[in-house]
Amino acid sequence: MTSSTTLFQVAIFMAGTHSNTCGLPRSAFAHMGPGLIALRGASLDAIQARITGPDAEGIAPVAVALLAGWERRYGDLESYEVHMKAWKTLAIAGNSLEEQNMATLTDLTLEMYRMGLDEQSTTAPSGYVMPLATHDPKSKRGISRLRRIALENMAWSPTHTQGYEPRPDLEDQYDSLELNALYHIRAVQISICGVLLQEAMDMHGVTWSFDLQGGLHVHTQSCQHLRTEMLIGTKYQDIALWSRFVLCSLARAPAQDVFLTRVLKRLDVKSFVQLRTILERFIYSPTVLSNPCRALWDTLGIAPEWERYTDLFQPYPTPTSEVA
Numbered sequence: 221m222t223s224s225t226t227l228f229q230v231a232i233f234m235a236g237t238h239s240n241t242c243g244l245p246r247s248a249f250a251h252m253g254p255g256l257i258a259l260r261g262a263s264l265d266a267i268q269a270r271i272t273g274p275d276a277e278g279i280a281p282v283a284v285a286l287l288a289g290w291e292r293r294y295g296d297l298e299s300y301e302v303h304m305k306a307w308k309t310l311a312i313a314g315n316s317l318e319e320q321n322m323a324t325l326t327d328l329t330l331e332m333y334r335m336g337l338d339e340q341s342t343t344a345p346s347g348y349v350m351p352l353a354t355h356d357p358k359s360k361r362g363i364s365r366l367r368r369i370a371l372e373n374m375a376w377s378p379t380h381t382q383g384y385e386p387r388p389d390l391e392d393q394y395d396s397l398e399l400n401a402l403y404h405i406r407a408v409q410i411s412i413c414g415v416l417l418q419e420a421m422d423m424h425g426v427t428w429s430f431d432l433q434g435g436l437h438v439h440t441q442s443c444q445h446l447r448t449e450m451l452i453g454t455k456y457q458d459i460a461l462w463s464r465f466v467l468c469s470l471a472r473a474p475a476q477d478v479f480l481t482r483v484l485k486r487l488d489v490k491s492f493v494q495l496r497t498i499l500e501r502f503i504y505s506p507t508v509l510s511n512p513c514r515a516l517w518d519t520l521g522i523a524p525e526w527e528r529y530t531d532l533f534q535p536y537p538t539p540t541s542e543v544a
Contacts, residue, residue, distance in 0.1 A: 222363075222364040222365075222367035222368050222371070223364060225266070225421075225426065225427065225428055226266045226283050227282060227283055227286075228367050228370075228371075229259075229262055229263050229266040229283075229428075229429075229430060230263045230266070230283045230286050230287055231286070231329070231367075231371055232259060232367075232370060232371060232374055233259035233260055233262070233263045233287075233290075234286060234290055234326065234329055235370075235371045235372075235374035235375040236255065236259055236374045236375075237290070237294060238375075238377060238385055238386050239255070239374060239375075240377065240386065240403075241255065241403070241407055241439070241442045241443060241445075241446075242403060242407070242442070242443065242445040242446045242447065243378075243399060243400060243403040243446075243447070244445060254438050254441070254442065255435070255438050255439055255442055258434065258435055258438050259435070262429075262430045262431070262435075263283075263287060264287070265429060266283070266429055266430070286326065286329060289326035289327075290326045292326070293326050293327070294326075358423070360420075360424045362420050363417065363420050363421060363424065363426060366413055366416055366417040366420060367417065369409075369413055370410070370413045370414070370417060373406055373409050373410050373413060374410065376406050378390075378391050378394055378399055378402065379391065396450075397450070397451065397454055397456055398456075400446075400447055400450055400451060400456070401451060401456040401459050401460075403446060403447075404446055404448070404451070404456075404459055404460055404463035404464070405459060405463065407439075407443045407446060407463060407467065408462065408463035408464075408466050408467050408503075409503070410439060411436055411439060411440070411466065411467055411470045411471065412466065412470070412503055412505070412508075412509075414432055414435065414436060415432070415436075415470055415508045416505060416508060418432050419507065419508055433471065436470055436471035437471045437473070439467075439471070440467045440468060440470070440471040440473050440476075441473060443464070443467050444473070444475070444476055444479075446463070446464070448460045448463075448464055448479075448483065452483065452486050452487070453486075457487060458487075458498050458501060458502075459502070460483065461483055461484070461487055461489070461495075461498060462498060462499050462501070462502045462503075464476070464479075464480060464483065465480060465483075465484075465495070465499070465513065465516065466499065466503075466504075466509060466513065468480060468516060469509065469512035469513045469515070469516040470508075470509075470512055472516070472519075477519070477520060480516075480520060481520050484520070492514060492517045495513075495517060496513070499513065
């Protein structure tokens with residue numbers, strides 16, 4: 221799943237099958253979320269490009285089978301039949317996988333994600349392993365590692381130890397604040413992992429047709445429903461600020477500017493140096509976050525114009541009031 225860009229594109233879509241970005245009650249969902257719709261379309265585009273390519277018989281059959289199985293289990297009959305038609309045109313298909321077993325392949329894939337999550341044993345922010353903090357973009361092996369992290373982040377649910385389908389009825393067993401903080405951590409790690417993966421793929425000349433920036437905007441828009449205000453004034457308030465600020469720095473969402481400004485003022489953050497100190501407690505990869513975070517801070521315009529020079533890397537000018 222992580223060695224092929226096409227398979228990864230389909231896999232990340234499948235991993236988001238039961239995604240609940242903001243931890244909202246299931247009654248709040250009327251249909252497939254915009255993020256999953258975007259990933260579904262990207263998967264179709266990736267497969268189509270592969271089928272018409274010179275190496276169609278390599279990866280495309282597996283990708284088509286995965287997508288067909290997903291449509292049979294969770295999608296609609298029309299889409300399933302389209303995928304099956306494509307599957308049957310591939311010479312490798314033959315009797316390699318019976319049509320009735322397509323959905324089973326999907327189930328096995330989702331179970332594989334769940335098993336990977338169990339190995340991580342992520343159950344609370346205090347024990348949340350943040351492997352992105354040790355990412356080395358110079359290593360090509362890091363691409364597969366980032367893809368694995370992306371799949372696990374996307375597939376995560378608080379009850380993953382009980383099965384790959386979420387069990388909302390069991391979420392009451394968790395501390396509500398911890399659970400809320402976990403949803404924030406997961407949300408921002410999806411975006412950070414995406415930009416780190418794009419950086420690594422660009423560095424090593426690996427092509428990825430997915431519109432990452434468009435995907436980040438859809439994700440950030442969805443994250444406006446995170447229950448951030450519940451974390452302010454608690455031991456998780458820095459997680460709240462880190463997650464929401466980084467999300468909006470990687471995908472500008474002007475509609476959330478007022479909310480971000482309010483959070484910064486509630487936490488009495490008066491300078492970018494102070495903000496950066498908070499962000500660096502978690503994941504703050506300078507190569508992909510420094511400029512966007514600085515730009516967002518300047519856009520919010522919380523501090524006086526000369527405040528930016530309090531940054532340790534900038535010369536500090538003499539304030540106008542001190543000039544003779």
